Amino acid sequence: MSYLIKGARIVDGEPADILIRDGKVAEVGAGLSAAGAAVVDADGLVALPGLLDLHTHLREPGREDAETVETGSRAAALGGYTAVCAMANTDPTADTAGVVEQVHRLGQQAGLVEVQPIGAVSIGLKGEQLAELGAMATSAAKVRIFSDDGHCVSDPRLMRRALEYVKAFDGVIAQHAEEPRLTIGAQMHEGRESARLGLTGWPAVAEEAIIARDALLAGHVGSRLHICHVSTAGSVEILRWAKARLRASGVTGRITSEVTPHHLLLTDAQVGCGSDAHPGSYDPVFKVNPPLRTGEDTAALRDALADGVIDVVATDHAPHTVEDKECEWGYARPGMLGLQTALSIVVETMLERIGWDGVADRMSRVPARIAGLSDHGRDPAPGAPANLALVDPAARWTVDSTALASRSQNTPYAGMELPAAVVATFLAGEATVLDGKAVR
Amino acid sequence: MSFNDPSREAGKEFGMTEHAQDSARNQQVFPVDGPNGQVILTGGDIARIVDRIAHQILEKTRGAADTVLLGIPTRGTPLAARLSRRIHAFEEVDAPAGALDITLYRDDLRLRGARAIGPTEVPPGGIDGKRVILVDDVLFSGRTVRAALDALADIGRPRQVQLAVLVDRGHRELPIRADYVGKNLPTALAESVKVLLREIDDTDAVLLAKEPGAAASEAAAR
């Protein structure tokens, strides 16, 4: 099928028409026409390269009651994504070629976004023995990112070996930075709120210490390191220093990092006071790992995302069933939905400072480079793969947890009015979302 | 109005306190008919009634031996003390006065909410085997007296219990009758009876007022 998108502003540019044919962008220009092409009126809309999420939990295999590759893919498409990187903490763990190929295949069957599996660093995420990283890299899933996310690769020797080993196939280690000995029983950010609420604290230093250590390791062995969900002002300072140091030394190592939409917007105050749709305190819909931090942290993270110390936004989309969330705070599992709200939160918190070009960088172009997915993160131009999203920048919408495509409902934004809505998403030239609704 | 609506009796003391304070402020020592109600009994009337009841008690109990007067807070308590003093003045008999709070025995907690608990003071010697005369200002539905009988049973076992009231305004909801009545005062449900006593209100009087909104709230209760 071919599509003629009429009058979309390409990122921050002037309005133009985009003709999509045979999976690629065929033409870009004014006053295009094409017989047989479905016309999409994009007057007032912004065309972005399809978004790419470096950090998605699709839960399949193992917790299909919380999310499946298909439901997660649909949520992603509705959020403007054309590719997601599926985290390895499934059951069984994605620590073998067999499991990553299964996830990859499920993604293809769903056909709503490109699902790029992430492989586990260690067998069973136990942090003891390296998984078969090479086998996963050379499998049909072509894994490039490896992560024990949910767990930190805390053993410095194992971390060093992993960083070194993946250099052979241009891999990157995505670290969940959390010193486990400092976060035993941790429930929320350690500070005034945790002291008041009597919840065991998750100190910022547990993240910062690991980031500092790993930045030094990556420099030492000249490897690629990606820091997942950076959440503290202190981490930003360390990353700023580490990046400058690597640049100055001229070594081959490279450090990238991501921030989640919820760490840009929400703070630990929500634990004690909830929100309009989640009144009352201790509602585990706000429980996440790393935890929501303070207002100073969110401000520092926004600054870092604007000035490039933090490279990208990744959702850490983490679906959980009602049973795992409608319970005591301490028993609830950490994590929040993110795919369908990420773009709106970034617009809300960052658009004024970074513009649509900055949004495209941080949610599409740079993530695609980190993931090594060359079909993604490309602006609509003749010959480029037609992976793109149309966004209505003037729209405002209210989040309804029951109306989201995810199988779970654990969004902290329920009842919140957010700016910007995804109107259409195209994956390899086919519409996955039209008029704000999933095509399939 | 249903027969088992306890709210009327309950409203008695609380409503009165507020009104009474207003009256005391507005009318100083000599209440007159006005927006706060029509004066039914003056201070002089009340003094004569207390004297009469004291005489009646002496007469009916053949000398008031082994008798304890327990006032029901708030305004039953000073009335009991006055009766005790008058009995002593007339016959030099000691009929000690005390207080019996019934707040925790009310049957209208669910309807009226928690209220401040008053003091219970049983005179030395207790009530076991004694004649207890309960003293209250206004007898209305009878529910306060019922609660008082329950409260009494929990603190001892009197030989006999009697009831003295300053005003009986009718509208009983329980088979309760006073042994000593200062004044029978036929009233409408929409009216309120306010008793003012020097010890609390700086003046002695009984007022009858049309309660604003009383008719409406009664209609709603129906």
Add this chain to the structure above:
Amino acid sequence: MIRHLLSAADLDRETATLVLDTAGQMDAAMAGREVKKLPTLRGRTVVNLFYEDSTRTRISFEAAAKRLSADVITFNAKGSSVSKGESLKDTALTLEAMGADAVVIRHSASGAPHRLSRWVSGSVLNAGDGTHEHPTQALLDAYTMRHRLGRLDGLNVAVVGDVLHSRVARSNVLLLHTLGANVTLVGPPTLLPVGVEGWPAEVSYDFDAVLPKHDVVMMLRVQRERMNDSYFPSAREHARRYGMDARRMAMLPEHAIVMHPGPMNRGMEITPEVADSPRSTIVEQVSNGVSVRMAVLYLMLGGSRPEEV
């Protein structure tokens, strides 16, 4: 009166004073009576929902409810945890179906009473949640202080020991501050929470320096097992630095009292000669607990419900 009692912060000065006054009246109402029972809450159902062993608190609430003639249902859900059978929410729906007018909940998870209060229409009373709060303990402590010392306003109270893990400390700091007392938290820095500077209290690491200036010393229970997590080097060292013994008792002003919420670790945070001395209020605290809980139940269940007005 408030609908739920989840935190001592739910009580403003007026309400807290009303509870203490009412507790005094309850005390008076029960004193020297033949029948230790009032009909006040007849026909009301109070559920004791205990997810954690606490004989002392459970019995106290049970006695309070029974003395007010409420129907008491005790539900021992101990052993329930992550791998539990029924979830707290399902239990809440069951209680709702039973028509519980009040649920007294004890739970090892901080905030469990807050969650429960979203799911039931009756009143929820926090009888201790995790390392968060224990508001009725703070009320009975305040009642005991006022009874012994005649006032709370301007009183200097030291709370000593494992503040980090203590729900008693959190509730006491909040309530005592509301009632005008000055609180000093005393303990090793490891047992004072990060973020304690946000509390309306002073902090000291030097117990001896604090003693002469205080009217009340409240000792908190310190579990020996904390030693294994390096909160302090040894029980002996902790007792020496932060234990209440005869030497320290002698440093207190003449009128000062020593409190302990129980259960005590004799020889750890308090020596037997202090615990059994006339300055100790430990036994009074237990009996005051019943009066205070009667007052709370009376005031909370006495509040008329919207649908009945």
